[in-house]
Amino acid sequence: DAGITQSPRHKVTETGTPVTLRCHQxxxxxxxxxxxxxxxxxxxxxxxxxxxxxxxxxxxxDGYSVSRSKTEDFLLTxxxxxxxxxxxxxxxxxxxxxxxxxxxxxxxxxxx
Amino acid sequence: GENVEQHPxxxxxxxxxxxxxxxxxxxxxxxxxxxxxxxLGKGPQLxxxxxxxxxxxxxxxxxxTLNKTAKHFSLHITETQPEDSAVYFCxxxxxxxxxxxxxxxxxxxxxxP
Numbered sequence: 001d002a003g004i005t006q007s008p009r010h011k012v013t014e015t016g017t018p019v020t021l022r023c024h025q026x027x028x029x030x031x032x033x034x035x036x037x038x039x040x041x042x043x044x045x046x047x048x049x050x051x052x053x054x055x056x057x058x059x060x061x062d063g064y065s066v067s068r069s070k071t072e073d074f075l076l077t078x079x080x081x082x083x084x085x086x087x088x089x090x091x092x093x094x095x096x097x098x099x100x101x102x103x104x105x106x107x108x109x110x111x112x
Numbered sequence: 113g114e115n116v117e118q119h120p121x122x123x124x125x126x127x128x129x130x131x132x133x134x135x136x137x138x139x140x141x142x143x144x145x146x147x148x149x150x151x152l153g154k155g156p157q158l159x160x161x162x163x164x165x166x167x168x169x170x171x172x173x174x175x176x177t178l179n180k181t182a183k184h185f186s187l188h189i190t191e192t193q194p195e196d197s198a199v200y201f202c203x204x205x206x207x208x209x210x211x212x213x214x215x216x217x218x219x220x221x222x223x224x225p
Binding site for chain 1: 118144146214217
């Protein structure tokens with residue numbers, strides 16, 4: 001699992017509430033990513049980070065924000081959760097100069 | 113931006129037969145094409161990848177072919193086994209710096225004993 005831990009693994013929340021998902025890595029990799037997985041869409045990139053405090057938007061960034069204050073942690077925040085954000089969220093890392101992406105176990109988020 | 117289409121969405125084959133999954137991409141700047149296998153309840157795991165300067169790559173029972181002109185690439189699994197049953201995803205990226213992967217929709221492969 002390349003030392004990636006996602007938390008929580010499962011969460012149910014109400015519409016309109018803020019939610020933060022955490023991705024923690026133990027191997028000092030430079031690049032970290034958040035993807036969401038939905039049936040019929042594969043995985044889609046939400047945001048990514050290329051260093052501490054360095055982040056950028058992906059394909060489906062609306063309604064999400066991220067922060068990376070330490071190399072090992074990459075946080076994904078839904079400021080006001082909506083039912084369309086019900087999904088499985090995956091964190092991934094790639095090594096500097098490498099191409100292989102390693103994925104975490106995923107967080108299943110349900111917004112009711 | 114890049115768009116990756118994957119077919120078929122489901123595939124059922126007899127154990128021992130071959131399975132082929134196909135993907136097309138739209139951005140000619142893409143030069144890195146990985147394939148991921150996802151088992152139930154787990155994150156995707158890389159099984160094989162290919163760069164645009166190579167036409168074919170093989171690893172035991174798994175092979176990937178790439179046609180840059182036609183912008184399509186395929187995954188071939190030979191002598192399929194029950195443990196090959198999973199969801200498979202193709203993806204594409206420019207392969208530089210941050211790996212901003214664009215994924216296909218996935219193929220659920222079932223191996224029938």
